[in-house]
Amino acid sequence: MDLFDRLKDLREQGLAEIKEAESEKSLNDVRVKLVGKKGELTQILHQMKDVAPEKRREVGQKVNELRDLFNEKLASAKDNLIEKAIEARLEAEKIDVTLPGRRKHVGSKHPIRIIQDDLERFFIGMSYQVVQGPEIESEHYNFEMLNLPKDHPARDMQATFYVDADHLLRSQTSPVQARTMEKHDFDKGDLKMISPGKVYRRDDDDATHSHQFMQMEGLVVGKNISLSDLKGTLELVAKHEFGQDRETRLRPSYFPFTEPSVEMDVSCFECGGKGCAICKNTGWIEVLGAGIVHPNVLSAAGIDPSVYSGFAFGLGLDRFAILKYGIDDIRDFYSDDVRFLQQFRQEED
Amino acid sequence: MLVSYNWLKDFLNMDGVDPYALAEKLTRSGVEIASTVHPEDGLSKLVVGHILTCEKIEGTHLNKTTVDVGEDEARQIVCGAPNVAAGQDVIVALPGAHLPGGIKIKKGKLRGIESNGMICGLQELGFSDSVVPPKYADGIWVFHDPDLKPGDSVFAALGMDDYVLDFDITPNRADTSSMEGAAYEVGALIDQKPKIEDVVLKEDGADWTGDFTAVADEKIAPKYYLRKLTGVKIAESPLWLQVRLWNAGIRPINNVVDATNYVMLLTGQPMHAYDAKLFDKTKKIEVRLAKEGEKLQLLNEKEIDLDPQDIVITDGEQAVGLAGVMGGLNSEVTEETTDVILEAAVFDPALTRKAALRHDNRTDASALFEKGINWDNTQKALDICALILRANAGATVLAGEIKASDLDKEAVVITTTASRTNKILGTDLSMDEIVKILGKLNFPVAVNGDEYTVTVPNRRWDIFIDSDIFEEVGRIYGYDNIKSTHPATGELIGGYAADEVKVRHLRQLLEGQGLSETINYSLTSEELATTFVKKALAPVKVNWPLNSARTTMRQNLICGLLDTVAYNFARKQTELQLFENGRVYDMEGGDYHEHEHLAAAYVGLAGESNWQHKDEVVDFYYVKGQLEDVFEMIGVKDVEYRAEAIKGMHPTRTAGIYVNDEYIGLIGQISPVLTMTDKNFAGKEIYVYELNLDALLPLMAKGVKSKPAPKYPAVQRDLSILVDEDVTNAQVESCIKENAGKYLVSVEVIDVYQGAHLAAGKKSLAYRLTFLNEAETLTDAVVTKATDNVQAALEEKLEANIR
Incomplete structure (x- = not known):
């Protein structure tokens, strides 16, 4: 057999062995045998001296070609084997992706707080300051400064928690108005504030009454503040809180600390105004009280009512949450069943 | 006040005025109409x-x-x-x-x-x-x-073809608590002047004033008018009158009582009719404050002990009526009554209100008196009532009337300007428009340039100042017609006070840690208010608590969280991670104080239970870890935990939390004495912490100055020691920190062991010390020197054996 035939046989045999190798080890054995230092191709080269000189060049070329071919096939066979091994391992690692994950507890914001935070951001966006005041308040700020002199029917001892002869748990957030106006330096600009917080009334707790609840007070005082400014502001609040397509109406009302006084209704978001149980068939839902700050209130705070005017509004955060989320028992806010609390998570932003 | 649409026709031309549209108009411009009822509907x-x-x-x-x-x-x-x-x-x-x-x-x-x-x-x-x-x-x-x-x-x-409008009257608009008042209001809105007529009464009996005296103190009864009628025949009232009463929600009784109620509805002036026989002996009526010990049985048979602040009507000797509230049973008009004395009066509003409240006996009359009535209607009411009794009860009206008091009320006169009216309302009304609006209200107006002067009729006793006039102009003009604008306040910056931002940041952190926010009651029992605090302070108590569980303002938030835990346990919710941010209250030193606090409570598993059984149960160290994370996130460093006994807390699993030696709160387990004995808690371990934010907020880091991440590697050395079991981690850590030199950046506890392999009374602790020099690579020699120092110190100060 001449070298050309041997090369031809080796080519067929080698390719078959590469193909048949089933592990990286056996493939390596094949590699050593074919292209190793003592392998078949090397041996053929060693026999070159027996080849006619004019054919040596050709043999050399053929050997090199075959070496390249073997190396190429060996490399791809090796890649193939590694890939298979990985595949096998990954298959063995299979899990049931439909089993549930391991969960931590997920926190939640109190529904009243959701309303409060949202309104705070809304008003801050309109350059209102958020101001706090004491909950144990003097009669002076809770009543007198708000145009509720002694003997005013709204000052019934029955309705308010007194802690001593002159102090009480504030029955409204309005005293913060008086405190803020008293301190405000109008030389540094007009006053725009809101004040959220707890208030207390001497009511027995039931589905619609709570001896403790939360209000938010708003106040704007400047040289040119009018009822139309109040109307524009309240409409924005209503649309922000209850939907852009809500209609609003202002009704005359009465509060000792504002004159004129109004209440705002929004068209019922349940029935759209046709009348239903939620709006008591009126098509309207009362959402807040407001008005032009009474001149006596301005004067009491040392502000000249002939120069300055202002508007004020007060809204119930509990009431907003009740309306917005369709809550039917105010006690749910304070008994805090976690299943009740956690349903509002999606409302947070 | 239930206002009859049909009755309004007496005063106004109601043709083409739809009752429901009128109700909406009234609601938007005057008085809220709670409902409009057409009784025949559906029948x-x-x-x-x-x-x-x-x-x-x-x-x-x-x-x-x-x-x-x-x-x-x-x-x-x-x-x-x-x-x-x-x-x-x-x-x-x-x-x-x-x-x-x-x-x-x-x-x-x-x-x-x-x-x-x-x-x-x-x-x-x-x-x-x-x-x-x-x-x-x-x-x-x-x-x-x-x-x-x-x-x-x-x-x-039966009057069922009527429309009954329920006027939901605010305290200032008591003027609409009568048909005449309602007619003025409706007239203003439909631009008609109501026909409110005076009466002319021709007396037809002998004069009775000669041998009867009446005395009234102007201060308590500024007007007190009487008439006498004889020959009264008690019967049913005519149907039309009964219809008007029952459509107004008043029960027809007989022609005398009905007449007084009818006049009250018509004019807003409460009336009373006495059986005149009662006064035969004394021939006298005296209106005065009651005397100590005086008693009276009211028409509803209630016996009351009169108070010296009650106004009473007497026959000169005994009380026969609680003025403005209810007559006495002794002077009641009965089937046998033939002669009556009619009373029309104005009583002091505050005294009347307090009397009605004091005796828990509010009536239609007292409700009217307490909100004020029209001083100009006394005479008219008295005369109309007499006329009706003559017509319906065949009575003879005796000549003469007695006015025991008759104080006049000056009309309120208000001068303001059109420009101020427009400035407050945000309108652009001309003087003509303003005058026209006030004309609709039948208020006389005089104009002088930009200035106008309104003379307010006594029937509108709610109007005193220019703002009241602006309200009238605004509402009649229509709030719907007022533009919507926004306050022109110049440049203002809105936002929170600095502390408010921090408090909200903390709330967010806790929510992010998986806690549900709660809001609990500030009022609790005195016992709970002063438990779970290091030192109970003077409590704030309310004067008339609603019940014994809500008497005292809380000094801690834990008591509220425990209420919430108990409530949830009762509803089979036993995996709880809760927090509250709110105030606590005390009156230490005689002044009232409010402090912002933050508290959390943990019960059950740290995460949701899972099928892989990789559950972690909440314990002291879990909760402490959560709190340490919070401190880390707000940049509060060098927090010390000192074992401490606090009322309501587990005596050996509670720590006071200190920063710079200042107490800022507590952490620990609720006392098992409490959780074992209260069946609500079912013996579960409840862990809590509570922080005084007034102390914590100032410690919160503000502003970040960035520096690059370290370029040189840190070096770690582990250290294992054997110490007496009483030696605390805090002692070891502080010993390490004091002696490890300036390159020590952290000390981490990596193992604590106490048990079989160690001598009794001993424990083994292992620490990982991390050293870092930000300026260059640390050499082994430097680190070894540092750890040698530490070991020497531990051996010397804590008698530790280095292992």
């Missing part, structure tokens, strides 16, 4: 019937009647009412008639006797029990009106 086939025959059905309470209902033949109807009788004109529901509550009348048989309809009482037509005249309360209604014919619809006769 049908209710006619007048004349009972021809009526005979008892043996062995039953039923009667077989034949009734003429205006058809060719009389109908046979079985009726069970006790007061049914032949000759009566009654209400008949014909077969097919619809009654309230979806009831439909059918032909039928009662005890085998055919009945072609039903004879009705007023309640069956939807009348409230509270307005049905006593005589007809337990039976059928009987008409006494000769104009009614069998077959006529009953709706008009």
Whole structure:
């Protein structure tokens, strides 16, 4: 057999062995045998001296070609084997992706707080300051400064928690108005504030009454503040809180600390105004009280009512949450069943 | 106040005025209309019937009647009412008639006797029990009106064709608590001047004022007018008058009582009628404050002990009425009454209100007096009432009246300008428009340039200042017509005070840690208010608590969280991670103090339980880890935990939390004494912490100055020591920190062991010390020197064996 035939046989045999190798080890054995230092191709080269000189060049070329071919096939066979091994391992690692994950507890914001935070951001966006005041308040700020002199029917001892002869748990957030106006330096600009917080009334707790609840007070005082400014502001609040397509109406009302006084209704978001149980068939839902700050209130705070005017509004955060989320028992806010609390998570932003 | 649309027609031309549209208009411009009711709505086939025959059905309470209902033949109807009788004109529901509550009348048989309809009482037509005249309360209604014919619809006769508008009157608009007041209000809105007429009374009896005296103190009764009528024959009032009363929610009683109520409805002036016989002896009426120990039995038979601040009407000796509230039983008008003394007066609003409250006896009259009444209507009310009694009770009006007091009220005069009106309302009204609006209210106005002066009639006693006028102008102009604008306040920056931002940041952090926010009551029991605190302070208590569980303002938030835990446990929710941010209250040193706090409570597993059983149960160290994370996130460093005994807390699993030696809160387990004995807690371990934010907020880091991440590697060395079991980690850590040199950046506890492999009373602790030099690579020599120092110090100070 001449070298050309041997090369031809080796080519067929080698390719078959590469193909048949089933592990990286056996493939390596094949590699050593074919292209190793003592392998078949090397041996053929060693026999070159027996080849006619004019054919040596050709043999050399053929050997090199075959070496390249073997190396190429060996490399791809090796890649193939590694890939298979990985595949096998990954298959063995299979899990049931439909089993549930391991969960931590997920926190939640109190529904009243959701309303409060949202309104705070809304008003801050309109350059209102958020101001706090004491909950144990003097009669002076809770009543007198708000145009509720002694003997005013709204000052019934029955309705308010007194802690001593002159102090009480504030029955409204309005005293913060008086405190803020008293301190405000109008030389540094007009006053725009809101004040959220707890208030207390001497009511027995039931589905619609709570001896403790939360209000938010708003106040704007400047040289040119009018009822139309109040109307524009309240409409924005209503649309922000209850939907852009809500209609609003202002009704005359009465509060000792504002004159004129109004209440705002929004068209019922349940029935759209046709009348239903939620709006008591009126098509309207009362959402807040407001008005032009009474001149006596301005004067009491040392502000000249002939120069300055202002508007004020007060809204119930509990009431907003009740309306917005369709809550039917105010006690749910304070008994805090976690299943009740956690349903509002999606409302947070 | 229930206002009858039909009655308004006495004062205004209501043609083309839709009652429902009027209600909406009133709501938007004057007084909220809570409801508009048309009593006949949904009812049908209710006619007048004349009972021809009526005979008892043996062995039953039923009667077989034949009734003429205006058809060719009389109908046979079985009726069970006790007061049914032949000759009566009654209400008949014909077969097919619809009654309230979806009831439909059918032909039928009662005890085998055919009945072609039903004879009705007023309640069956939807009348409230509270307005049905006593005589007809337990039976059928009987008409006494000769104009009614069998077959006529009953709706008009009974006033059910009316529309009743429920005026939900705010305290300042008590002027609309009468038909005349309502007519002024409606007139202003439909631009008509109401016909409010004065009365002319011609007296027809002898003068009675000669031998009767009346005394009243102007301060408590600024007006006190009396008239006397004789020959009164007590009877039912005519139907039209009864209809007006019951549509206003007032029960007709008899012609005298009805007349006083009618006049009150018409004019807003409460009236009272006394049986004159009571005064025969003293011939005197005196209005004064009650004396200590005086008693009075009211018309409703309630016995009251009079208070020296009650205004009483007396006959000069004994009390005969609680002024402005209710008459006395001793002076009641009865079936036997022939002579009456009529009273029309103005009583002090505050005294009347307090008397009604004090004796828990509010009445329509007291409600009117306390909100004020029209001082100009006293005479008119008295005279109209006399006229009605003459017409309805055949009374003779004796000549003369007695005015024990008669104080006049000056009209309020207000001067302001059109420009100020527009400035406050945000409108652009001309003087003509303003004058026209005030004209609709029938307020006299005088104009002088930009200035105008309004003379406010006494019937509008709610108006004192220019702002009140602006309200009138604004509402009649219509709030719907006012533009929507936004305050032009110049440049202002909105936002939170710095501490408010920090508090909200903390709330977010806790929520992010998986805690649910709660809001609990500030009021709790005195016991709980002062538990769970390092030091109880002087408590703030309310004067009249609603119940014993809510007497005292809380000094801690944990008590509220425990309420929430108990509430949830009772509802089988036992995996809880809760927090609250709120205030606590005390009056240490005699002043009231409020402090912002933050507290959390943990019960159960740290995460949701899972099928892989990789559950972690909450314990002290879990909660402490959460709190340490919070401190890390707000940049509060060098927090110390000192074992401490605090009321309500586990005595050996509670720590006071300190920063720079200042107490800022506590962490630990709720005392098992509490959780084991209270069945709500089922013996579960509850872990809590509570922080005083007043102390913590100032420690919170503000502002970040960035520096690059370290370029050189840190070096770690582990250190294992054996110490007495009483040696605390804090002691070891501080010893390490004091002696490890300036390159020590952290000390981490990596193992704590105490048990079989160690000598009794000993424990093994292992620490990982991390060293870092930010300027260059640390050499082994430096680190070794540092750890040698540490080891030497531990051996010397804590008698530690290095392992």
